[in-house]
Amino acid sequence: MNSLRKQRLQVVVLIIMAGIAASGLIIYMLGQNANYFYTPSQIAKGEAPQGVFLRAGGMVVEGSLLRDPNSLAVEFKVTDGNAVLIIQHTGILPDLFDEGEAAIAAGKVDQNLVLQATEVLAKHDENYMPPEVAESMSEAYLNKRKTEGGSR
Amino acid sequence: MTVELGHAALIMALCLAIIQAVVPMIGSFSGHTSWMRLGHSMAVGQFVFVALSFACLATAFVQDDFSVAYVANNSNTLLPLHFKLSAVWGAHEGSLLLWSLILSGWSTAVALCSGKLPLVLSARVLSVLGAISVGFALFLLFTSNPFDRVLPIPPLEGSDLNPLLQDFGLIVHPPMLYMGYVGFSVPFAFAIAALIGGQFDSAWARWSRPWINVAWVFLTIGISLGSWWAYYELGWGGWWFWDPVENASFMPWLAGTALMHSISASEKRGVFRSWTLLLAILTFSLSLLGTFLVRSGVLTSVHAFASDPERGIFILAFLGIVVGGSLLLFALRGPTMRSVTTYSGWSRETMLLINNVLLVSSMAMILIGTLYPLLADVLGMGKISVGPPYFNFFFVPLMSGLMVCLGFAGFTRWKNTEGRALLKKGVLPSIISLVLALVLPIFMMDKLTWSNYSLTAVITLLLVLWVVTMSLEDLWLKSRGKLSSLSSLSGSYWGMLIAHIGLAVCALGVGLSTAYDAQKDLRMVPGDTTELGGYQFQFVDVKRIEGPNFIAYRGNVEVRSGGEFVVSLSPEKRNYKSGGQVMTEADIDGQLHRDLYVSLGEPLGDQAWAIRFQVKPFVRCIWLGSLLIGLGGLLAAFDKRYRRRRLQKSVNSSSEGLAFE
Numbered sequence: 001m002n003s004l005r006k007q008r009l010q011v012v013v014l015i016i017m018a019g020i021a022a023s024g025l026i027i028y029m030l031g032q033n034a035n036y037f038y039t040p041s042q043i044a045k046g047e048a049p050q051g052v053f054l055r056a057g058g059m060v061v062e063g064s065l066l067r068d069p070n071s072l073a074v075e076f077k078v079t080d081g082n083a084v085l086i087i088q089h090t091g092i093l094p095d096l097f098d099e100g101e102a103a104i105a106a107g108k109v110d111q112n113l114v115l116q117a118t119e120v121l122a123k124h125d126e127n128y129m130p131p132e133v134a135e136s137m138s139e140a141y142l143n144k145r146k147t148e149g150g151s152r
Numbered sequence: 153m154t155v156e157l158g159h160a161a162l163i164m165a166l167c168l169a170i171i172q173a174v175v176p177m178i179g180s181f182s183g184h185t186s187w188m189r190l191g192h193s194m195a196v197g198q199f200v201f202v203a204l205s206f207a208c209l210a211t212a213f214v215q216d217d218f219s220v221a222y223v224a225n226n227s228n229t230l231l232p233l234h235f236k237l238s239a240v241w242g243a244h245e246g247s248l249l250l251w252s253l254i255l256s257g258w259s260t261a262v263a264l265c266s267g268k269l270p271l272v273l274s275a276r277v278l279s280v281l282g283a284i285s286v287g288f289a290l291f292l293l294f295t296s297n298p299f300d301r302v303l304p305i306p307p308l309e310g311s312d313l314n315p316l317l318q319d320f321g322l323i324v325h326p327p328m329l330y331m332g333y334v335g336f337s338v339p340f341a342f343a344i345a346a347l348i349g350g351q352f353d354s355a356w357a358r359w360s361r362p363w364i365n366v367a368w369v370f371l372t373i374g375i376s377l378g379s380w381w382a383y384y385e386l387g388w389g390g391w392w393f394w395d396p397v398e399n400a401s402f403m404p405w406l407a408g409t410a411l412m413h414s415i416s417a418s419e420k421r422g423v424f425r426s427w428t429l430l431l432a433i434l435t436f437s438l439s440l441l442g443t444f445l446v447r448s449g450v451l452t453s454v455h456a457f458a459s460d461p462e463r464g465i466f467i468l469a470f471l472g473i474v475v476g477g478s479l480l481l482f483a484l485r486g487p488t489m490r491s492v493t494t495y496s497g498w499s500r501e502t503m504l505l506i507n508n509v510l511l512v513s514s515m516a517m518i519l520i521g522t523l524y525p526l527l528a529d530v531l532g533m534g535k536i537s538v539g540p541p542y543f544n545f546f547f548v549p550l551m552s553g554l555m556v557c558l559g560f561a562g563f564t565r566w567k568n569t570e571g572r573a574l575l576k577k578g579v580l581p582s583i584i585s586l587v588l589a590l591v592l593p594i595f596m597m598d599k600l601t602w603s604n605y606s607l608t609a610v611i612t613l614l615l616v617l618w619v620v621t622m623s624l625e626d627l628w629l630k631s632r633g634k635l636s637s638l639s640s641l642s643g644s645y646w647g648m649l650i651a652h653i654g655l656a657v658c659a660l661g662v663g664l665s666t667a668y669d670a671q672k673d674l675r676m677v678p679g680d681t682t683e684l685g686g687y688q689f690q691f692v693d694v695k696r697i698e699g700p701n702f703i704a705y706r707g708n709v710e711v712r713s714g715g716e717f718v719v720s721l722s723p724e725k726r727n728y729k730s731g732g733q734v735m736t737e738a739d740i741d742g743q744l745h746r747d748l749y750v751s752l753g754e755p756l757g758d759q760a761w762a763i764r765f766q767v768k769p770f771v772r773c774i775w776l777g778s779l780l781i782g783l784g785g786l787l788a789a790f791d792k793r794y795r796r797r798r799l800q801k802s803v804n805s806s807s808e809g810l811a812f813e
Contacts, residue, residue: 026517026546030524033542037535055537072675072753072762091673092753092762095387095725095734132535 035106039136040078040085043113050109056085057104057121057133065099078103080136089117096122102133155220158208159299162249165201165256166289168194172259172282176275180349188271191278195259198285202256206249209298210240219306222246222298228312228730230701238323239313244447245298247326251443252288254327254334259285262338262363269359276345277338284337287470295463312701312730321381329374329401333439335367336408340436343429344478347485352429357419358794360432364415365647365789368408369782375401376778387736387751389671389766391774394543396451399522400442406515407435410508412785417504421566422493424501426486427508433478438515440471450526498571500564503557510554517546555615555659558652562626562645581625585617596668596769598686612663619656623649643791651784658777665771672765675756685767687748688712694752694761702726704737707752707761711741723752723763747771 037055038048048054058078065076073090076099087105097103097120107117172194179187209222213236218224226239226246241250259281266274292298342360346352378401383391392398411431418428445451448464495501521543525536563569563577589610597604627649631637670685681690692708704726711718724737738751746769753762 022513026520029542029545030521030538033539033545034524034528034536035539037537053539055535067756070675072673092764095736 037104037132037136039080039083041080041083043085043109043115044083046113048109050111053106053108055104055106055132056087056109056115057102058085058136059133060097060099060101060103062099076103078105080133085113085115087115087117087120089120091120093120094122098122104133154208154211154215155217155299155301158205158212159297161201161205161208162289162293162299165198165205165252166286166293168198168201169256169282169285169289172198173279173286174282175279176282177279180272180275180279185271188275191275191282192263192266194282195256195263195278198282199253199256199260202249202253206240206253209246209249210237213237213240216310218308218310219301219303220298221300221302224302224307224310226313227310228701229309230729231313231318232700234323235313235318239317241326242313242317242322245292245296247330248288248292248296248447249298250327251330251334252285252292254330255281255285255288255337258335258338262341272349273342273345273351273356273359276348277341280341280344281337284341284474287474291463291466291470295466309730312728312733315702315726315728315733315735316385319381319385321377321385325374325377325381328370328377332367332369332371332374332408333401333404333442335363335370336404336432336436336439338363338367339411339432340478343432344481347429347478347481350485350488352425354419354422357415357428361412361415361419362789362794364408364412364432365785368405368412369785369789371401371405371408372778372782372785375405376775376782379778380775383771384738384740387738388764389738389749389751389768391771394521394538394540396522397446399518400445403515403518403522404435404438404442406511406518407431407438410511410515411435413504413507413511417501421495421501423495424505424508426482429486430482431508431512433475433482437471437475437478438519440467440474444468444471445522493567495566496568498560498564498569498574500566500569503560503564506557507554510550510557514547514550517550518543551659552611552615555619555656558655559618559622561648561652562623562630577625578622581618581621584621585614588617589613606667608667609664612660612667616656616660616663619659620653623652623656642793644788644793647784647786647788647791649784650787651781654777654780654782654784656777657773657780661770661773661775661777665768665774668769670767673753674763674765675760676763677758677760682765684765685746685769686713687718687767689750689765691761691763694755694759697724699726701730702728702735705752705755707750707763709739709750709763711748719748721748721750723750725752725754742772744772744776745770 035053035055037057040056040058042048043056048056056078058080061077061079061084065074067074071090072092073088074093075086075088077084077086079085087107089105089107101122104121105115105117106119106121107115109115172191175194176188176191179185179190212220212223213227214233216223216227216229216236218227222243222245226243227236231239239246241247259278262274262277262281266277269277339360342356342363346356375398378398379391382393383389411428411434414424414428414431417424444464444467448467450464521538524538528534528536559578559581560574563574592613593606593609594600596606596609627638627641630641630645668685672682672684674680674682676682676691678691678693681688683689688711690710690712692710694705694707697704697706704724706722706724709721709723711721719741721739721741723739726735726737727733728735736751736753738749740750741748746767749764749766749768751764753764755761
């Protein structure tokens, strides 16, 4: 093997090794930072890991919003029609957050199966329902809403 | 009538685009000069018709013609006139029409400025641009026609334009962004023409360089306007979220930045030729991908996309043809484009190579992070969102590496630079930056404790000062310390210097606003005060006010510093009359060294309100830096030497073009 080829081989091996290292790191970081979405039913059944950052959401149950009178702590319930999830959060709720509307919260589930949310998201506009929520709603719930004359 | 005229004009534009795509290309092979020249007039004609079509849609908006579905969905009689006009590109159909308009505008610019190009080349470039126009015109006419009527009973009143979009930012942001996106179609067309003709010499690189620079400037401004808009209009003080829509515009920018650096080596030294071509293809493909991601609905939900696949499938197919076709052409012709010279050591070529590796790696990692949730959803792996930590983990070190190398930019020479000489030049700047970076954060602390000493700030300052001091040292050496010789430095040198310092200013804003950001969400009753970042905020009251198409609660917050009155801020909570949307309108007191940012949350009863207070040091530098970056690009694009050399070259370029291969 002459020196030029040797040099090229070294470069190729270096590039392959860097490539492997980079893809390994990317896969690892994706795994670390991919936040899965869970429905209230899944969390009630204990399918969601505790203490892991995740997202969950559903329709905010009418009359479930409770505010602490002295701070910004709030608690509300969301449902997918089958189970109810309690979400606790301290902070400002988004503009379009409302009871009977869809909401998504991101945070960790504690041992009481309550989601301690660090962030609460509502829909972007009047006609939009987060796709995760739309797909997770049980058919029974959607039918019920329809017969109640819900505008959607 | 106007609406039908607009529709007809769009169809007419499509016909002209087809001729523009086909005839000059055939002519370039058969050698018919008149066929080749046809592309130029077709491009101008197409522009006239698309502009007419666009004007018709704008007229429909101004006249509140709610029989047009697109107008009815995005406008309203109460909407102020300037928002009616910007609503033209406020949603899907209209923004695609804007895409087409800008594309035909760029084609026209190429047609009018191509006098010095060999006819074969300009004919092929215009033909490729025409083909892209055909794709977009078809997409508009068949899947997203903005001129569709609501018949037989048109609504009396339109539903409103999304209040988030009723803002100056929206008037300017999309056109700027699209000017950038679509502008990269020009280097793409140049690359395809070069691949078809097998002509890729430094004259080619010199012709495409100004186009790349101008498109890149627009994209730079467009992205920073988007970030600025998110900062003050979304109401909560964030300026970058690693949201897929943002990533969609940032990826072409990174690839485009790599392209404009690699092409300089291609022009001056004839190296990285096939790589430059590949980057030109990649950049435009990413622009198309961005359009696909944002416009097909695939981001909202893969399933929504699958249930209403018409638009998505069309763009996906279009993307497939453009990317697949150009990569195939590249695979066939690319390998013949060999570098003609060599380089070694710490030459400018090596530095540009490192620059490209870092920029393209950043782009690739963002691409993976953006597409992974879509892929996971398609494969049924669950609903995933990739959080900002993933992006920051890769992006921050990659960009820091880039800034370290960037310091040497001006000092390196083509062919070969002695490493030791480079290091010697770096001694003084590195001492200055290190000392200042260690000392300056002390002045940012209110109490002298280690926990207040920000490491983020030290690293930021180190990198920023390094780039700035190295750039200034280079300027000092190049001008030999004489003010009079500053004017003799070329436009592209000034461009490089200003853009690099701009990047440093931008990084300063990012780093320091992250390090010293102070934020509090509080429940406040009128009269309450709070202390944040050395400022005292007093919540005075909330009043009800009436706007043109909304009702608002306007808070009044007085800010003091050490007892002295600083400013009175009035954040609003708006309720839009049509549609009933609620909007948070933050109030910001902006200065170069800090922003005071107050936004009104929800009413909590008993006169209490949730209020967010933020003090953001140096956050303005982010956008100031972006503007400097854009200014640098502009100076480089209009360097005199492009015009002068083009004149010289035009004499012998025609013969050169034919002689090549």
